Structure formats: C-alpha cells, structure tokens
Amino acid sequence: MSELTDFSKLCVHTITTKPWSVEEAMDRYAAAEIGGITVWRQWLDGRDIEKTGERMRANGLEVVSLCRGGFFPASDQKGIDEAIADNRLAIHEAAALGAPMIVLVCGAVPGQPLTESRKQIADGIAAVLPLAEEHGIKLAIEPLHPMYADDRSAINTMASANAVCDELDHPLVGIAADVYHIWWDPDLEEQIQLTGAKNRLFAFHVCDWKTPTTDFLNDRGLMGEGCIDLKGIRAMVEATGFEGFNEVEVFSERWWARDQDEFLGKIKKAYLDFC
Amino acid sequence: MSELTDFSKLCVHTITTKPWSVEEAMDRYAAAEIGGITVWRQWLDGRDIEKTGERMRANGLEVVSLCRGGFFPASDQKGIDEAIADNRLAIHEAAALGAPMIVLVCGAVPGQPLTESRKQIADGIAAVLPLAEEHGIKLAIEPLHPMYADDRSAINTMASANAVCDELDHPLVGIAADVYHIWWDPDLEEQIQLTGAKNRLFAFHVCDWKTPTTDFLNDRGLMGEGCIDLKGIRAMVEATGFEGFNEVEVFSERWWARDQDEFLGKIKKAYLDFC
Numbered sequence: 091m092s093e094l095t096d097f098s099k100l101c102v103h104t105i106t107t108k109p110w111s112v113e114e115a116m117d118r119y120a121a122a123e124i125g126g127i128t129v130w131r132q133w134l135d136g137r138d139i140e141k142t143g144e145r146m147r148a149n150g151l152e153v154v155s156l157c158r159g160g161f162f163p164a165s166d167q168k169g170i171d172e173a174i175a176d177n178r179l180a181i182h183e184a185a186a187l188g189a190p191m192i193v194l195v196c197g198a199v200p201g202q203p204l205t206e207s208r209k210q211i212a213d214g215i216a217a218v219l220p221l222a223e224e225h226g227i228k229l230a231i232e233p234l235h236p237m238y239a240d241d242r243s244a245i246n247t248m249a250s251a252n253a254v255c256d257e258l259d260h261p262l263v264g265i266a267a268d269v270y271h272i273w274w275d276p277d278l279e280e281q282i283q284l285t286g287a288k289n290r291l292f293a294f295h296v297c298d299w300k301t302p303t304t305d306f307l308n309d310r311g312l313m314g315e316g317c318i319d320l321k322g323i324r325a326m327v328e329a330t331g332f333e334g335f336n337e338v339e340v341f342s343e344r345w346w347a348r349d350q351d352e353f354l355g356k357i358k359k360a361y362l363d364f365c
Numbered sequence: 366m367s368e369l370t371d372f373s374k375l376c377v378h379t380i381t382t383k384p385w386s387v388e389e390a391m392d393r394y395a396a397a398e399i400g401g402i403t404v405w406r407q408w409l410d411g412r413d414i415e416k417t418g419e420r421m422r423a424n425g426l427e428v429v430s431l432c433r434g435g436f437f438p439a440s441d442q443k444g445i446d447e448a449i450a451d452n453r454l455a456i457h458e459a460a461a462l463g464a465p466m467i468v469l470v471c472g473a474v475p476g477q478p479l480t481e482s483r484k485q486i487a488d489g490i491a492a493v494l495p496l497a498e499e500h501g502i503k504l505a506i507e508p509l510h511p512m513y514a515d516d517r518s519a520i521n522t523m524a525s526a527n528a529v530c531d532e533l534d535h536p537l538v539g540i541a542a543d544v545y546h547i548w549w550d551p552d553l554e555e556q557i558q559l560t561g562a563k564n565r566l567f568a569f570h571v572c573d574w575k576t577p578t579t580d581f582l583n584d585r586g587l588m589g590e591g592c593i594d595l596k597g598i599r600a601m602v603e604a605t606g607f608e609g610f611n612e613v614e615v616f617s618e619r620w621w622a623r624d625q626d627e628f629l630g631k632i633k634k635a636y637l638d639f640c
Contacts, residue, residue, distance in 0.1 A: 201592045203594060204551070237510065240574055246549055253551075273514075275511075299515055301515045302516075317476045
C-alpha cells in the first residue's frame, strides 16, 4: 500500500455515518481499511460494551475515543451531581470499550455567566479525574465554536481550553482540536503550539465549514466542501509532534440521506485530497 | 421626564423595524421620544439624502450612524477597487445625511486566508481614510461573530478589531461593539477596557442571543429574550467613559412579522428593563 492510499491514520466517528449501527460501522470501516473508529455513546445502547470493543480490535480497528462526556455546568447542585455521575459512567464505558480517551463537550447553561460555567467545568473534570486515573482514560476538552456558547460549551477557544488544562495541570487532561470550532481564531497557531509544548493535544477532528451554513448543528461539510484551511491547520497540529488520527466528524442531514457506502468512499478521497 | 423613562440615549436601527420606510421609522421613533436613529443605506434608496437627514433632525432625532460600509476583501483587484469605491460613496452619503459615523462590516472571502482578508481590510480602510478625514466621518469596525468568518467578516473579536485600529492608528478609526457578536469572548472586559484607553469605542449595539437560535442571520432576540449579560457588558462599556447611544439592532423575521408599533413599545420596555 503506497503512502497515498494509506488510511491507517484515518478515523471515522460513528455519528458521521449515522444511519449505520455500530456493527455496520465497524464492518464497513474495517472493509475500507480505515484505521480508527471513534464511538458515540448512544451507539453502544443495548450492547455488551467489552465485546463490542473486542470485535472492533479483531476487525483491525483502533478505538480512538468515546464521544462524549462533559456538560458539567448546571443551575443547581443536583444537576452538577448528575453530570459528574454521567461522566463517571462514561469513564467506565470507555474502559470497557478499550477507548483510551473521552471527548468532553463541556457544557453551558443559558443565562448563567460563562465564568461560572467555566469554573463548574474545571471542578467537574477535577471530580472525575481520580476515576480517570484509575482506568488510565484521557479527558480531552473540545473547545466548541462560539455559536454554541449559550447551551453547549462555555469553552469556545483553544486559549480557553488551554487555561482549564493549565489550572488542572494533569497528564490525563488535554484538548481535542476540531477544525470546525477553531478555524477562524486569529490565535490558532500560537495556541496549538502551546498544546504541543504542554504535551496535551490529544485529538484532531476534521470536517469543513460550508458557505452558506444553514443549520447550527447538522450542516457540516465534508473536507473540501468549505472554506477551512485544512492542510494549514493539519500542518500546525503535526508541527507539535502530534501523530494521532485525523478523525472525520461530519454532522450532516445531507450526507446522512445519501448512500453511506458511497459517502465512506468520499470520506476516504477527501482525506487524501484535503487533509 | 424621570430618568426611568428617558429614551434620549436609545437609538433604533432602521433595519430593526424593517417593514417601515425611513419616513415611517423617523416619525414613529420621534413620536416615541427615542433619541437616535441609525440608518441602513438601502433605506435611503431614491431619497434626497440631505433632506432626509434634515427631516430627522427637525423631528428631534440624532442621526447616530450610517450602516454599513466595509466588505473590503476580494479575490481580485477589480473587487477590491469596487469595494473602495462603494465605501467612498458611503462616506459621501454619511456626510449628506449628517451621520458622524459609518459602521463597517469588514468582509471576508470564503477560502481566502483570514490573514489576507485582514490585510485587505486594513488597506481598504486606509484607502478611504483621506475622504473620511475631509468630511470628518468616523469609521467604526464592527467585529462580527465567528460564525460569520466565512463570508461576512474576518474581524471576529474585539482583539482583532483593536489590532486593526492599532495598525491604522487614526482618531477616525474605532470600534462598534455589538453584544451579539462578542458576548461569549473570555477577553471581552480586557478588550473593551483597551478601547477606552485608546479612545476608540465609537458605538454600542444591543440585542440578545436566543436559545435555540434557528437562523444564522435573522433570529436575533430583543434584549431580555436571550442569554447575553446586557447589564454587565453595558457596565464594561460605560466604565470606559462611553456616553453614546444604546443602539437596538435586531434582525428578526419573528419581530418583523409583528405590528411594528407594538414592537417599538417592547423595544422601549426592554431598553429600560435590560440595558
């Protein structure tokens, strides 16, 4: 296999091929010689999680991460406690699946000051860290685009994610950098360099930003369909020494409505052409 | 008139009451004892601009600004030249109207590096500055939310706007701060303080961010309908010594479909309650 057709560092998120069950996804990804799979938790509903992970590895797939934990902020203690309990459950699930990492969509409460939400996020991660240590599970804070600052995440820039990492200062706490959320940031290169210096860049997610974008959640583009400088950002990421996967995370009603085998072929081509 | 019912520092953008012509808008705003009006350029189509401005002042309205110039970046020199010509036209229109300021939505070209667009923006402003000087018209860079970084503005934070102002270093070049675009920014207070220290905070626009927001352009909330800490941001702005207007700029299909007199009443109430 030539380098140009090497998909060993390509990972696909199960939500990218939403119409497929976790069994269909792992079989098709493996048949396509894709190296990695990131599993969204709802894909594990009703499954024996350990056996699911074993079957992935038997298929030659590396389990890259479990999506997602987080959503720590809440307006009362009950909500905060429930979030921590759910994140502990996610750590147990990741351990059972054999996933070395959980991606954190950190959460926000509309109307609650973002500074308070950021404090609750740091406190929430600190609360689950002992269990993460016990199982050796990394926790990757994913800064979310500022358009999600109302109810999905109060961590909206790499700088803000780096600040939480600095505060917690723990080798299991790092960052998942997703181009969709951070491509516009004038400080991007500097902040990615900082993640390298601190050895905390845990994951790299790719997709594209379409013009126009017509839905806040489910109108992402496949790499090459939009305006993001994917090669440029990938170069910044690799300059830190990052050797992990390029994880394709595309939420798209448009793509989900298409034949998923055809879509998987387009993902592979886009990975070669644009990443 | 008590302080609690003083609308002398309330300004409404003509686009906020989109169903109204400029004549209807100025008559209704004046009848409602609102102090200021910001005029969107398309409202002046087919009008004698000088007479329109005179009629506003005769009605007791202060013309706060003309919206909008900008859109400087382009993929070729022809596009750049056309943008500069249009901004010169906007300066002539502002002078005719008697507006002391033009708000700049700076522009971006999908796929063009944001660094290049930012350079074209600074160059474009520099190119029109001599004409702005001649007429004494301020140019207010409005940082736009990062969700508009693809095709509406490469200036997406107060820090980025401050950087362009630093580069141009001219008393007529400043910033229009709109809560919708900047409310999520962890550096907001620091960057607003900087605009104060540099005497460049020219305008303050208010509205709100709804949860959920269902349209990228025309689903803004009236103050109080969303999650923005309006009182907090207004306090940051006033701490710089800013004594200008609170300009209500709400793009909303929902509000435009309602009776506009009723809406204007709600704007006044929201201004008192939330700003």
